[in-house]
Amino acid sequence: MVGICGYGAYIPRNRIKVEEISKVWGTDAESYKKGLMLEEKSVPSPDQDTITMAVEASRKAVKRAGIDPALIGAVYVGSESHPYAVKPSGTVLAEALGATPECHTSDFEFACKAGTEAMYVASQLVKAGSVKYALGVGADTSQGAPGDALEFSAAAGAAAFLFSTEKDKIVAELIDTYAYMTDTPDFWRREHMHYPRHGGRFTGEQAYFKHVVSAGKGMMAKAGMKPSDFAYAVFHQPNGKFPLRAGKMLGFEERQILTGWLVNKLGNTYSGASPLGLTAVLDEAKADDKILVVSFGSGAGSDGFVFRATDKLKAAQGLAEKTRQMLDEKKRFLEYGTYLKYRKMIIMNE
Amino acid sequence: MQPQRYWREIPRRYRLEAGKCRKCGKVFMPPRLICDACRCTEFDMVRLSDKGKVHTYTVIRIAPSGFGEQVPFVLALVDLEGGVRLTMQVADCGPEDVKIGSPVKVEFRKINEVGKSGVICYGYKAVLA
Missing domain, CATH: 3.40.47.10 (Thiolase/Chalcone synthase)
Structure with missing residues (x-):
């Protein structure tokens, strides 16, 4: 038997409404709301990236699993917004969890399915018996060009899943x-x-x-x-x-x-x-x-x-903040100018 | 910040690892070589709680290099559960949102970036609970 023994999510608190973006670009907010069924989206703070959100989601997964993070044998992070071009996100994540040094890590990229790739590989590695626990994470601070249709949807968040073969731990x-x-x-x-x-x-x-x-x-x-x-x-x-x-x-x-x-x-x-x-x-x-x-x-x-x-x-569900809580509570709505600043879209002097 | 210095601080920046005196139990963050209460030189590593309360705070309006885009921001002394007091930024809020005694939790955040091509330094900040 293989399965998830712990899971966790992270959603930033900042939001921007479709109307706020439409106002700047002269587009019809109602058509996005009706046609694409979008009302608002999450926005990362300037001090958040794929790694910070992956850490927060993974800490919740470890808490729900109730395991010693030192026993995690593999840490995989899927994203198309890894902060470094060369240097893994997974090393920071594994170190923050306390899973190093006996741990295999790799960063995955496959547009929006990099997260499930990480889950796929983590689950199969555990199933094969290579490691006791493996972590698969999907996290992104998505990019969308200003004025493009993607700007109405490109958001930020992370989800983490710990896989195990221990029947008494699998949720x-x-x-x-x-x-x-x-x-x-x-x-x-x-x-x-x-x-x-x-x-x-x-x-x-x-x-x-x-x-x-x-x-x-x-x-x-x-x-x-x-x-x-x-x-x-x-x-x-x-x-x-x-x-x-x-x-x-x-x-x-x-x-x-x-x-x-x-x-x-x-x-x-x-x-x-x-x-x-x-x-x-x-x-x-x-x-x-x-x-x-x-x-x-x-x-x-x-x-x-x-x-x-x-x-x-059932017992694991209440051990960490739930996804809908993060989605619906403690939201901060941004104006478009602040959104640009947070997403580092304003040209600054060095 | 030099990568070497940042690397040395990783255990406490990433995992809030502190030193607990084996003799009198006093907890030090950052860890020390000698306990200032009982002079003991042996310590166990303990992880600090990620929950606490604002002891006091100040609002930074003229920021040091690398933090200018964040002003105004709150810098607080946070009493963590277990009795250790740490200095940290309070993120995702305005100065008017923070009060003495506000409950906070500690999150993993970027602290600063060394220019556009340097190392990214991660660590802890508080957010209002």
């Missing part, structure tokens, strides 16, 4: 995994470029829906399951509309999706998006609930996971 058993991937140039960022570029509508049918729906179908076929077997389903959420539509195409009802659907108030946290949705589901799930997770990363590919909540989950 969500990992039943099966699946991966679906093709070479699709729908979204990219070249080296030394500040902002990503994307193929506009090409990011929809040929990229997101093709991979998410195929991975969803493939995952369920491999696990021998159908949509009605699941209490919850979490899909990558670049906007509000896409995951609801993908779920419908796969045969899911909205009630199965909404618990892990955070994007209308959170924005797209890229590598943290579907992992954060999973943390919100784990905060609420009951023993024996089945959970489908399908990520998406441009470039392009999707990872599928099927989890089953165990009777150990």
Whole structure:
């Protein structure tokens, strides 16, 4: 038996509303709110980055697992906003947790699915018996060019999952995994470029829906399951509309999706998006609930996971701050100028 | 800051590791070589709590180099649970939000960056609980 023995989330307190961004660029806020189902998004403070959020989410995962962090044998961080071009995020994270020095670490990149890649590898390493505990983290301070449609959604957050094979510690058993991937140039960022570029509508049918729906179908076929077997389903959420539509195409009802659907108030946290949705589901799930997770990363590919909540989950849920608490409480709304300053988009003298 | 100096401070910056005197139990942050209460020279490593209260604070309006973009910001003396008092910034709030006695929790944050190409220095800051 392999599964999650601890999980944690982190969402910054700053928010900016769609209306505040629209006001500057002369766009119609209502069309974004209605068309993409976006209301506001999280914004990192100037002293926050992928590493700081990964540390906070991982500390919650360790707290829920109740383990000695020195026993974590692998630490993997997935992000497309690692603070250093050369120097791992994982070393800082492992050191902050107290997992060093007997620990393997690596940083993953695959647009928005780098987080589930980290989870995928961490879970399989534990399953293979190579390490006792492995940590998979998805975290991003997403970039979106000013004035681009992405600016309404590119947000910040992190989710962390500790994997184990100890039956008495597992809060969500990992039943099966699946991966679906093709070479699709729908979204990219070249080296030394500040902002990503994307193929506009090409990011929809040929990229997101093709991979998410195929991975969803493939995952369920491999696990021998159908949509009605699941209490919850979490899909990558670049906007509000896409995951609801993908779920419908796969045969899911909205009630199965909404618990892990955070994007209308959170924005797209890229590598943290579907992992954060999973943390919100784990905060609420009951023993024996089945959970489908399908990520998406441009470039392009999707990872599928099927989890089953165990009777150990209930006790773990209250051991750390819940995802919806972080999403809904202690928010600070920013004006656009402060948002630019926080995101370091203002040209300054050295 | 030189990477070597930052590296030496990692245990206390990242994990709030302090020294606890084996003889009288007094806790020192940063750790010391000799206990100022009983002169003992043997210490155990302990991790400080991430919860505390603001003992007192000041508002920085003229900041040192590297912190200018953050003004005005709050610098506080925080009494951590367990009895140790540390100086740290209070993040994600305005000066008007902080009061003596405000409950805080400690979070992992960037403290400063050495220019655009230097090392990024991480450490602890408080946020209002």
